[in-house]
Each structure stands twice: as C-alpha cells, then as structure tokens.
Amino acid sequence: MYGNDFSAPDDAPGGGLLGEVEAAEAALREAAARARRGGPAPDEDLEAYFADVIDADQKIEPRDWMPEAYRKTLIRQIAQHAHSEIIGMQPEGNWISRAPSLKRKAILLAKVQDEAGHGLYLYAAAETLGVSRDELVELLISGRQKYSSIFNYPTLTWADVGAIGWLVDGAAIVNQVPLCRCSYGPYARAMIRVCKEESFHQRQGYEILHTLAHGTPGQKAMAQDAVDRWWYPSLAMFGPPDGDSTHSAQSMAWKIKRFSNDDLRQRFVDMCVQQAEILGLRIPDPDLRWNDERQAYDYTQPDYDELMQVIKGNGPCNRQRMEHRRRAHADGAWVREAAAAYAAKRSANNKEKVAA
Amino acid sequence: MTGSFDFVLSLGDDALIAAQRLGEWTSRAPEMEEDIALANIALDQLGAARLLLTYAGELEGAGRDEDALAFLRDDREFRNCLLVELPNGDFAVTMAKLFFLSAYQLPLYTALAGCADERLAAIGAKARKESAYHLDHAALWVKRLGDGTEESHRRMQAAVDEVWPYTHELFAADPAAPVDPATLRADFDATVSTVLAEATLTRPETGWTPGGGRDGVHTEHVSYLLAEMQVLHRAHPGAKW
Ligand SMILES: [Fe+2]
Ligand SMILES: [Fe+2]
Numbered sequence: 001m002y003g004n005d006f007s008a009p010d011d012a013p014g015g016g017l018l019g020e021v022e023a024a025e026a027a028l029r030e031a032a033a034r035a036r037r038g039g040p041a042p043d044e045d046l047e048a049y050f051a052d053v054i055d056a057d058q059k060i061e062p063r064d065w066m067p068e069a070y071r072k073t074l075i076r077q078i079a080q081h082a083h084s085e086i087i088g089m090q091p092e093g094n095w096i097s098r099a100p101s102l103k104r105k106a107i108l109l110a111k112v113q114d115e116a117g118h119g120l121y122l123y124a125a126a127e128t129l130g131v132s133r134d135e136l137v138e139l140l141i142s143g144r145q146k147y148s149s150i151f152n153y154p155t156l157t158w159a160d161v162g163a164i165g166w167l168v169d170g171a172a173i174v175n176q177v178p179l180c181r182c183s184y185g186p187y188a189r190a191m192i193r194v195c196k197e198e199s200f201h202q203r204q205g206y207e208i209l210h211t212l213a214h215g216t217p218g219q220k221a222m223a224q225d226a227v228d229r230w231w232y233p234s235l236a237m238f239g240p241p242d243g244d245s246t247h248s249a250q251s252m253a254w255k256i257k258r259f260s261n262d263d264l265r266q267r268f269v270d271m272c273v274q275q276a277e278i279l280g281l282r283i284p285d286p287d288l289r290w291n292d293e294r295q296a297y298d299y300t301q302p303d304y305d306e307l308m309q310v311i312k313g314n315g316p317c318n319r320q321r322m323e324h325r326r327r328a329h330a331d332g333a334w335v336r337e338a339a340a341a342y343a344a345k346r347s348a349n350n351k352e353k354v355a356a
Numbered sequence: 357m358t359g360s361f362d363f364v365l366s367l368g369d370d371a372l373i374a375a376q377r378l379g380e381w382t383s384r385a386p387e388m389e390e391d392i393a394l395a396n397i398a399l400d401q402l403g404a405a406r407l408l409l410t411y412a413g414e415l416e417g418a419g420r421d422e423d424a425l426a427f428l429r430d431d432r433e434f435r436n437c438l439l440v441e442l443p444n445g446d447f448a449v450t451m452a453k454l455f456f457l458s459a460y461q462l463p464l465y466t467a468l469a470g471c472a473d474e475r476l477a478a479i480g481a482k483a484r485k486e487s488a489y490h491l492d493h494a495a496l497w498v499k500r501l502g503d504g505t506e507e508s509h510r511r512m513q514a515a516v517d518e519v520w521p522y523t524h525e526l527f528a529a530d531p532a533a534p535v536d537p538a539t540l541r542a543d544f545d546a547t548v549s550t551v552l553a554e555a556t557l558t559r560p561e562t563g564w565t566p567g568g569g570r571d572g573v574h575t576e577h578v579s580y581l582l583a584e585m586q587v588l589h590r591a592h593p594g595a596k597w
Contacts (some may be wrong), residue, residue, distance in 0.1 A: 097376065
C-alpha cells in the first residue's frame with residue numbers, strides 16, 4: 001500500500017509505509033551480502049571507485065574515501081535531522097503533564113522518549129563522518145544549524161498531539177522512507193530504525209484523532225481545528241517547490257535523496273486524503289480534488305513565504321524553542337562537569353590500583 | 357488503621373505523583389541519555405500507578421477506574437507521601453528525591469511480592485525489578501554529584517538536607533497493612549548510609565519530620581500539580597480519550 005502506484009486506500013495508516021521500510025531493510029541486507037568490491041585497486045582512481053559503489057546501489061561506509069562535498073552534505077543533513085528530533089520533543093512534551101488519561105500519558109511519554117532516541121542514533125550516524133556530537137549541539141545552540149520548521153508551531157490543544165502524530169510524523173515518514181535506501185550506510189541503517197518507530201507514532205496520532213472525531217462535539221471541533229492548523233505547515237515540511245530547491249540535483253546523483261520535494265509532497269497528500277475520510281475530518285483545502293489524468297490529487301500549495309519567514313526565525317515559537325534548548329543545556333552544564341570529574345577520579349583510582 | 361483500599365491507593369498515588377514530576381524533565385535533562393532514562397523511570401512509575409489504582413478501584417467496589425481515581429479526586433483525597441509532590445528543584449534535588457523514593461520502594465515491592473494478596477504480589481514482583489534499576493540509577497548520580505566537582509558536591513549535599521526530613525513519613529507504622537512500612541526502615545537506612553558514604557555526603561540529623569500525606573494533608577504544591585494534571589480531563593466530563 002502507498003507504494004509507487006498509489007492504488008487502493010488503506011485503513012491502517014502507516015501500514016504500507018512500514019512495508020516499504022521492511023523492503024528497504026531487506027535490500028540493505030541483500031546489498032551487504034552481494035559483497036562489495038574489495039576496495040579500490042592500488043592505482044585506481046578513488047573518485048571512480050566511489051562512483052562505482054553508488055552506481056551499484058551499494059553502501060558507502062565510514063572508512064571509505066568520499067568526496068568532501070558528499071561528506072559535508074551528509075553531515076549537514078543528518079545533523080539537521082538529529083536537531084529536529086531533539087527540538088521536536090518540545091511541542092509534544094508540552095502535553096505530557098496534561099494528557100487526558102493515564103494511558104495517553106504513557107503513550108505520549110514513550111513517544112517523546114523515542115524522539116530523544118532518534119536524535120541519539122542520528123548524532124551517532126553523523127559522528128561516523130568525523131564530527132562530534134558536542135560540535136553539532138553547539139551548532140544548534142548557536143543557531144548556525146537549523147531544525148525542521150514544523151516545530152516552530154505551537155501545540156495549543158490536546159488534539160494537536162494527534163495532528164502531529166498523524167500529519168507531522170506521517171510527513172516525516174514519507175520523507176524518510178526513501179532515506180532508508182540512502183547511499184551512506186550508517187544513515188540508511190539509522191533511518192530504518194527511526195522509520196519503524198515513526199510509523200507507530202503516526203498510528204497513535206491517527207488513533208487520537210479518530211477517538212476525538214468520534215467523541216463529543218467539543219472533541220470533534222478540537223480535532224478539526226488541529227487539522228486546520230497543521231495541514232499546510234505539514235505540506236511545507238517537504239521543502240520549497242522543486243524549481244527553488246538548491247541542494248536537490250547533486251543529492252539525487254549521490255543517492256542521498258531519491259525523490260523530489262514535490263513528488264514526496266504529492267505522495268503525502270494522496271495518502272492523507274483517504275485517511276481523513278475515514279477519520280471524518282476535513283482537509284482544509286477547497287481545491288483538493290482527484291485528477292484522473294495525473295492519477296493524483298490536485299491540491300493547494302502551502303504558503304512558501306510563510307515557510308521562508310519561519311526558516312528565518314520568525315515563526316510563532318522559534319525563539320521559545322531555542323531558548324528552551326539553550327536553557328536545558330546551560331542548566332545541565334554543572335551536572336555534565338560533575339559526571340566527567342567523577343569519571344576522571346575513577347579512572348585515576350583504577351590506574352593506581354593496576355600500578356600497585 | 358488502613359484497609360487494603362487505602363494502602364493500595366497510597367502506593368498508587370506515590371507512583372502517579374512521582375511519574376508526574378519526573379515527566380516534567382522531558383526535553384530538559386542535562387544530557388540526552390538522561391532525558392531517556394528519566395522518561396523510562398517516569399514510565400515505570402506510571403505503569404505501577406495504573407496497576408495499583410486499577411486494583412484500588414476494584415477493592416473499593418464503587419466503579420472507579422484508574423482515570424476516575426487519578427483525574428476526579430481533589431487534593432485532600434490524594435494519599436501520596438509528601439516526598440513525591442515536592443517540586444523537582446535542580447537535578448540534585450530530583451536525584452535525592454528519586455534515591456530516597458526508590459530506596460523505600462525496592463524493599464516495599466519486594467515484601468509485597470511475597471504477600472498473601474495475589475494481585476499485590478504480582479504487582480510487587482514486577483515493580484521491584486524496576487525499582488532496583490531506579491535505585492541504581494539514582495545512587496550512581498548521588499555518587500557522581502557528591503564526589504564530582506565542588507559545585508556538584510555542594511548542590512547534592514543541599515539537596516539531601518532539603519529532602520531528608522520528608523523520608524520519615526514513609527515509615528510510619530501501620531501494622532494492619534499488607535506490609536507494615538515500619539519494617540522497611542532498616543533496609544532503607546542501610547542503603548542510604550552506604551551510598552551517602554561513598555558519595556562523600558553527610559547523612560543529616562533527624563529533626564523536623566513533616567508528614568500528613570497519607571491522611572490527605574499535603575504541601576501547597578500538590579494542588580497546583582493536580583490542577584495541571586487534571587485540567588483537560590475535567591474540562592470534558594464523561595468524554596472518552
Ligand atoms: Fe522521530
Ligand atoms: Fe516521531
């Protein structure tokens with residue numbers, strides 16, 4: 001389901017995407033089994049060897065030679081992805097204390113915890129490219145690297161937790177499923193793990209909205225309001241339209257990116273329409289309709305001027321999110337120093353013992 | 357003095373309020389790994405709270421489920437100890453609270469695992485494994501902070517001093533309860549002495565011993581905590597979530 005053919009609707013959201021993650025995982029195993037060439041011959045051109053590995057759909061591994069620009073592109077992309085996971089904990093974390101039932105509280109706590117885990121795997125994947133997590137955290141804190149703009153919108157009601165799961169995790173999966181086949185091995189492997197968990201998040205979000213949409217009139221209105229507010233920002237998660245996207249062509253050639261922003265956005269819209277019908281919620285787009293010729297839905301583009309403003313730092317919550325992260329980091333400094341001092345004392349003691 | 361309902365309710369409330377406080381750390385911990393660890397512990401406490409409150413509701417027999425007990429009681433009806441409702445403070449205060457709580461919960465759940473009530477025994481058997489992890493985690497931080505830098509030592513000692521008075525309430529004798537809390541004191545004292553000594557910290561003298569939580573007489577903090585926790589549930593009476 002939701003394969004490249006976009007055929008029948010699926011009432012188990014995320015199910016089809018999970019299938020694709022599993023297919024990517026199988027492909028990864030298969031590529032690993034088809035033993036790579038044993039490395040470049042002594043007189044072989046490294047660039048040609050790199051191109052060969054990419055052409056053969058095999059994985060570049062940390063020890064391999066790679067073009068500097070490939071390394072830089074990956075570091076930037078993986079780091080921004082990691083930062084997004086960490087900042088993304090805030091909008092949903094905002095509702096942990098007020099979750100309306102103990103079961104929902106537990107699910108939400110576990111979800112936000114998963115996002116921290118995603119941040120960790122991704123920082124670890126970036127570290128294989130020769131940069132440290134501390135350096136990357138510093139780049140986030142000083143505002144020199146970005147995170148996904150979607151997290152600069154506020155979570156105003158409980159239904160926003162559902163809308164984020166359904167739409168934001170849903171868009172993240174559509175974006176990330178192709179990354180499970182990315183040419184850089186550690187990133188592809190991290191994405192497989194992340195996508196599996198994201199697909200649970202999407203189901204949980206969908207389930208929250210489903211319950212609200214079939215609840216009291218007040219709950220239903222809350223659900224519709226959340227979808228109204230999160231729909232266009234979610235569409236903007238796929239980035240600017242293809243004509244304006246700067247990094248795409250090179251990333252496609254390197255098999256870091258495999259589909260264009262607009263292709264992925266279309267895929268997301270087509271997936272959501274069916275699910276919205278089952279939910280009984282309206283997608284806030286009067287021009288949304290099936291186009292028989294294209295075999296896809298026509299839809300209204302998000303407001304890219306607004307996206308540019310949010311990227312520049314002028315979204316509703318940019319300042320708040322950054323301030324929160326900076327404060328947590330600064331408030332924890334004495335704890336991290338203490339842990340380092342304690343570990344240093346321990347290892348000094350152990351050395352003494354070994355020497356004696 | 358307590359029947360089974362009150363006893364189970366008080367343990368469920370301890371776990372619930374502890375989870376609520378630990379959950380406040382999410383996205384604020386000193387390290388990403390610690391964010392995950394605190395969420396784990398919060399999830400364990402919440403899981404135990406749900407089992408205990410569900411069982412309390414059955415013992416009461418008035419049709420209250422875990423959510424009715426968590427969201428529809430007022431602060432005077434909560435039976436948790438004061439220790440868990442204290443604000444998080446800095447990381448040292450949070451670790452002092454967790455350390456004392458888990459040093460009490462571990463022998464408590466261990467004793468429950470062997471008690472005659474099968475339901476409580478099953479809950480105790482599950483929860484004691486989790487408590488052992490909580491205790492290890494908190495004890496390690498107490499040692500790291502106590503024997504880390506000058507600043508961390510000062511903060512950790514201050515935290516221990518601040519929280520210590522609230523531990524006495526945990527061991528008030530209750531011979532009628534399935535496990536008399538007074539019988540857990542020796543175990544608790546032994547754990548605390550060992551860890552504090554290793555952490556180069558001083559165990560405070562016992563002077564002031566605040567209590568009242570088990571009778572529903574709380575600190576001023578609890579009403580704010582409940583206002584936040586219950587606000588959404590109460591705003592939609594009868595709704596399903
Ligand atoms: Fe994630
Ligand atoms: Fe997620």
